[in-house]
Amino acid sequence: xxxxNFKSAANTKEAKKLxxxxxxxxxxxxxxxxxxxxxxxxxxxxxxxxxIKGLSGIKVSSKSTKIGATTTHAEVxxxxxxxxxxxxxxxxxxxxxDPQVRxxxxxxxxxxxxxxxxxxxxxxxxLNATIHTSKRKISADKFFTxxxxxxxxxxxxxxxxEFEVPEKSAYAKFPNPASRYAIVGVYVAKLKKEIRVAxxxxxxxxxxxxxxxxxxxxxxxxxxxxxxxISSKGFNTDIHASAEYRAHIIKVMxxxxxxxx
Ligand SMILES: Cc1cc2nc3c(=O)[nH]c(=O)nc-3n(C[C@H](O)[C@H](O)[C@H](O)COP(=O)(O)OP(=O)(O)OC[C@H]3O[C@@H](n4cnc5c(N)ncnc54)[C@H](O)[C@@H]3O)c2cc1C
Numbered sequence: 001x002x003x004x005n006f007k008s009a010a011n012t013k014e015a016k017k018l019x020x021x022x023x024x025x026x027x028x029x030x031x032x033x034x035x036x037x038x039x040x041x042x043x044x045x046x047x048x049x050x051x052i053k054g055l056s057g058i059k060v061s062s063k064s065t066k067i068g069a070t071t072t073h074a075e076v077x078x079x080x081x082x083x084x085x086x087x088x089x090x091x092x093x094x095x096x097x098d099p100q101v102r103x104x105x106x107x108x109x110x111x112x113x114x115x116x117x118x119x120x121x122x123x124x125x126x127l128n129a130t131i132h133t134s135k136r137k138i139s140a141d142k143f144f145t146x147x148x149x150x151x152x153x154x155x156x157x158x159x160x161x162e163f164e165v166p167e168k169s170a171y172a173k174f175p176n177p178a179s180r181y182a183i184v185g186v187y188v189a190k191l192k193k194e195i196r197v198a199x200x201x202x203x204x205x206x207x208x209x210x211x212x213x214x215x216x217x218x219x220x221x222x223x224x225x226x227x228x229x230i231s232s233k234g235f236n237t238d239i240h241a242s243a244e245y246r247a248h249i250i251k252v253m254x255x256x257x258x259x260x261x
Contacts (some may be wrong), residue, residue, distance in 0.1 A: 003044075004042075004043055004044055004045060004046055005034075005044065005045045005046070006045075006046050006048065007024075007041065007045055007046070007047050007048065007086050008013050008047075008048040008050075008051045009047055009048065009049055009051065009052055010051060010052065011052055011053070011157065012052060012054075012055070012134055012157060014132065014135075015047055015052060015157055016025045016134060016155060016157065018045065018047045019045075019047050019154075019155045019157075020045075020155075021044060021045075022042075022043050022044040022045070023043060023044060023045035023046070023047055024043045024046060025047050025048065025049050025071075025098075025112075025157060026046040026047060026048050026050075026102040027049055027050060027069070027070055027105075027106040027109035027112075027195075028050075028072065028101075028105040028106045028109050029104060030101050030104050030105040030109065031042055031105075031109065031115070032046075032109075036259065037052045038099075039170050047097040049069075049070060050070050052070070053065075054068070055068050055069050055070040055108075055159060056068040056069075056071050056075075058071060058075070058076070058079050058081050058082060060081040060082070060084070060085045060165075061165075061216060062165065063164070063165055064162050064163060064164060065081070065082060065085045065086050065089070065162070065163045065165060065247060065252075066154070066161070066162045066163075066167060067082075067107055067160065067161050067163070068108075068159070068160055068219065069106060069107060069109075069157070069158040069159055069160065069161070070106065070108060071106060071107055071108075071109025072102065072103055072105060072106055072107075073093040073096045073097075073101070073102040073105050073106070073110075074093075074099070074102040074103045076089065076093035076107065077090050077091075077093040077094035077102065078090075078210040081156040085165050086127065086163060086165060086166065088123075088169040088170045088187070088189075089123055089163065089169075089171075089256065090173045091129070091170075091171060092120070092122075092123055092171045092173075092187070093107075093119075095119065095171075095175065095180060096110075096180060097117055097179065097180050097181075098180070104156055104181045105221065106201075107120055107161055107219060108159075108161070111124060111131065111143070111144075111150070111158065111161065112150060112152060112158055113148065114144055114146075114147075114148055114149060114150050114205065114206075115148065115181070116147055116148075116200070116201065116203065116204050116205060116206070116236070117176070117181035117182045117183070117185075117200060117201040118127070118169070118182070118200060118206075119173065119181075119182060119185055119200065120180065121140075121144050121198075121200055121205075121206035122182075122185050122186070122187040122198040122199065122200040122206050123163070123171065123187055123198075124140035124143065124144070124161065124163075124186035124196065124198075125140050125144070125187070125196065125198035125206055125207075125208055126188065126189040126196045126198040127140075127163040127164050127166060127169065127187075127189050127191075127196070128140065128141075128163075128164045128189075128191060128196060129161055129163045129164070130161075130162045131143050131158055131161055131162075132158075132159050132160040132161070132162060133152065133156050133157060133158050133159060134156055134157040134159060134165055135156050138151055141208075142151050144205055144206050145205070146204060146205050146227060147204035147205055149205070149207070162260075164189075164191055164192075166189040166190055166191050167190045167191065167192065168189070168261040169187070169188060169189040169190065169221075169258075169259070169261060170187075170188055170189040170256075170257040170260045170261045171186070171188075171257060172185070172186050172188075172253040172254070172256040172257040172260070173186075173201075173253065174201075174249050174252075174253055176240060181201065182200045182201030183201050183240050183241050183246070183249070184199070184200075184202055184241075184249040184250055184253055185199070185200040185201050186198070186199055186209075186212075186250060186253035186254045187199075187200075187256050187257070188212075188216070188254060188257040188258055188261060190216075190220060190261065192261060194213075194217070195213050195216045195217050195220065196208060196213060197209045197212040197213050197216065197254060199250055201236075201246070202235050202236060202246045202250065203219065203234055203235060203236065204236070209230070209250065209254075210228075210255050211228050211229070211230065212225065212228055212250075215227070215228045215257065219260065220261075222255040222258045222259050223256065224258075225251055225254050225255050225258065228251065230247045230248075230250050230251060231247065232244045232246065232247035
C-alpha cells in the first residue's frame with residue numbers, strides 16, 4: 001500500500017497512456033483503497049480519473065439516461081433529471097452505503113468492481129444498459145461476467161452508462177444493516193419491449209431471473225409472483241443468510257418492487 005505513484009489524468013487519452021503495467025484507475029477509492037490497505041491488492045501507480053472533464057454528469061432524453069462514469073452516488077440520488085426519468089435509479093443510489101461512501105463512490109467504480117452484493121449492476125441489467133468505454137459499447141447482459149469480474153480489458157476505461165428509460169421500474173433491497181450492501185436486491189423494470197428482473201446479493205454475480213420475468217410478462221402484479229418457485233441451488237450461504245432464506249427474500253423483494261412500480 002505504501003509505495004505507489006499517484007498521477008492525475010487530464011483527459012481520457014492521457015489516462016490510457018498512464019495506465020501501463022501494474023497501474024490502475026482510481027475513481028472514488030471506496031473499494032480500491034481498502035483493498036490496498038488490507039494488502040489484498042498492490043499497484044505501482046494509481047491513475048486518478050476524477051479530474052477528467054466530461055467523465056462526470058447526467059444527460060437525459062426521452063429514450064435514455066446517460067450517466068458519466070465518475071458521477072457520484074450522491075449526485076445521482078440528488079439529480080432532479082434522474083428523479084424524473086428513472087426515479088428507481090435515484091432511490092437505488094440513495095440507498096448505497098452511508099453519506100461518506102455516496103459522496104466519494106462513483107457509478108463507474110461500482111460496476112467496474114462488480115461486487116456480488118453491489119446495487120448498480122442490478123440496475124444495469126434490468127434497465128438494459130449499454131456501457132460506453134474508451135474502446136467500445138458493451139451491453140449489460142455481456143458486461144458482468146463473474147465475481148468481481150467484468151468484460152473490461154486491461155486499461156479500458158468506462159466513460160458513460162446509458163440506461164433505457166422504462167415505463168415503470170422499482171428497486172427493493174434487503175440490506176446488510178452495517179454496510180447497506182444487498183443481502184438480496186431485486187430490480188424490476190417494465191421496458192417498452194420486455195420485462196426485466198435483475199437480482200443481486202444472491203449468487204457470485206448479478207443475474208436476471210427469467211422465472212420472475214415470465215410471470216410478470218403475463219401479469220404485471222405482485223400476485224403473479226405467488227406461484228413462482230425459486231430454487232436456492234447455487235445461492236450464497238453466509239453469516240447473514242442461508243441460500244434458502246435468500247430464495248424466499250427474492251420473492252418478497254420482487255413483490256415489494258412490483259407494488260411500488
Ligand atoms: C463502507 C462501504 C459501504 C458500501 N456500501 C455499498 C452498498 O450499499 N451498495 C453498493 O452498491 N456499494 C457499496 N459500497 C461500494 C461503493 O458504492 C463504491 O461504488 C465502490 O466502492 C466502487 O466505486 P469507487 O468510485 O469508489 O471506485 P474505486 O474504489 O476507485 O475503484 C474500484 C475499481 O473500479 C475501477 N474503476 C473505477 N472507475 C473506473 C472506470 N471509469 N473505468 C474502469 N475502471 C474503473 C478501479 O480501477 C478499481 O479496480 C460500499 C463501500 C464501502 C466502503
